[in-house]
Amino acid sequence: RPRVLSGIQPTAGSFHLGNYLGAVRQWVALQETHDAFYMVVDLHAITVPQDPAELRANTRLAAAQLLAAGLDPERCTLFVQSHVPEHAQLAWVMNCLTGFGEASRMTQFKDKSAKQGADRASVGLFTYPVLQVADILLYQANQVPVGEDQRQHIELTRDLAERFNGRFGQTFTVPEAYILRETAKIYDLQDPAVKMSKSASTPKGLINLLDEPRTTAKKVKSAVTDTDTVIRYDTEQKPGVSNLLTIYSTLTGTGIPELEQKYAGKGYGALKTDLAEVMVDFVTPFKERTQQYLDDPETLDSLLAKGAEKARAVAAETLAQTYDKVGFLPAK
Numbered sequence: 296r297p298r299v300l301s302g303i304q305p306t307a308g309s310f311h312l313g314n315y316l317g318a319v320r321q322w323v324a325l326q327e328t329h330d331a332f333y334m335v336v337d338l339h340a341i342t343v344p345q346d347p348a349e350l351r352a353n354t355r356l357a358a359a360q361l362l363a364a365g366l367d368p369e370r371c372t373l374f375v376q377s378h379v380p381e382h383a384q385l386a387w388v389m390n391c392l393t394g395f396g397e398a399s400r401m402t403q404f405k406d407k408s409a410k411q412g413a414d415r416a417s418v419g420l421f422t423y424p425v426l427q428v429a430d431i432l433l434y435q436a437n438q439v440p441v442g443e444d445q446r447q448h449i450e451l452t453r454d455l456a457e458r459f460n461g462r463f464g465q466t467f468t469v470p471e472a473y474i475l476r477e478t479a480k481i482y483d484l485q486d487p488a489v490k491m492s493k494s495a496s497t498p499k500g501l502i503n504l505l506d507e508p509r510t511t512a513k514k515v516k517s518a519v520t521d522t523d524t525v526i527r528y529d530t531e532q533k534p535g536v537s538n539l540l541t542i543y544s545t546l547t548g549t550g551i552p553e554l555e556q557k558y559a560g561k562g563y564g565a566l567k568t569d570l571a572e573v574m575v576d577f578v579t580p581f582k583e584r585t586q587q588y589l590d591d592p593e594t595l596d597s598l599l600a601k602g603a604e605k606a607r608a609v610a611a612e613t614l615a616q617t618y619d620k621v622g623f624l625p626a627k
């Protein structure tokens with residue numbers, strides 16, 4: 296079985312619809328066909344200032360949401376990044392292989408550090424992508440299911456894997472990004488020119504999966520479309536409508552041409568009303584299942600402990616090989 300690995304940050308509490316459609320949904324599907332490793336990346340979460348109690352709560356919350364979304368600990372390895380110390384250890388080796396200029400070109404770092412101000416941004420934020428490289432290489436992953444915004448980090452992973460292999464001999468699998476074209480980038484409902492994200496300019500553009508279903512329905516109904524009335528998939532001329540069609544199509548498994556036909560001659564109102572219902576039917580049980588996992592933190596924690604144990608077995612082997620290749624003296 297080919298192997299997949301991916302991660303999600305616990306920082307923001309509720310996952311948003313972009314996280315789900317762009318990544319987590321694929322994770323659920325891939326556990327059936329792949330040897331799958333998925334993690335909550337708490338080490339990445341401290342690259343920006345965080346509150347300790349919130350981080351701990353959000354880490355459990357993230358794991359609960361992943362289970363609610365359909366990850367099955369019998370079918371995949373689900374764990375918390377900081378439970379596997381090899382991530383930080385391999386990251387150091389990878390840091391020493393990464394060019395300063397190379398790291399400086401990472402666009403997510405540039406965006407995030409610009410927001411914080413260059414003096415406030417941490418060195419951890421700068422080296423964030425290199426930790427992600429270590430995450431992926433530790434598991435010898437063949438594919439990495441993510442949204443479009445992570446593509447550059449996967450490219451860096453490929454470059455560093457090849458560089459290490461070239462210098463020290465074959466050690467790492469060179470992974471590929473697994474990005475589904477249709478859902479690579481889900482857009483903000485109020486500003487379909489930008490991707491949906493927690494830093495949205497208005498909360499109305501962002502669908503949090505744990506919002507009250509009523510709130511979600513309202514946000515869908517007030518999504519920005521255009522002044523025309525025709526329901527047609529056209530990302531250039533009709534980015535708002537196209538985004539709604541993508542969401543609708545993915546959540547229901549109905550093809551976009553079919554949806555275009557269904558709404559031929561009807562207005563945007565009809566589309567939004569129906570999509571609001573589809574969304575409510577999706578988030579209501581999701582929210583309930585998440586709460587059930589949260590209500591039993593002991594089971595959740597022990598499940599994560601088992602996941603970490605499975606992950607560590609793989610990670611430790613890769614790290615030992617790496618340490619050997621770079622010339623560290625083994626501890627006797």
Ligand code: TYM
Nearest residue numbers: 301302303304313314317318427441442479480481490491
């Ligand atoms: P994070 O936590 O920001 O996002 C989790 C996943 O959601 C995807 N995503 C989107 N997809 C489509 N449309 C959107 N609007 C949208 N917004 C977010 C992201 O692409 C991501 O796949 N650096 C990573 C976490 C990470 C990781 C890894 C991923 C750490 N180590 C190793 C893969 C492999 C991140 O911050 O994702």
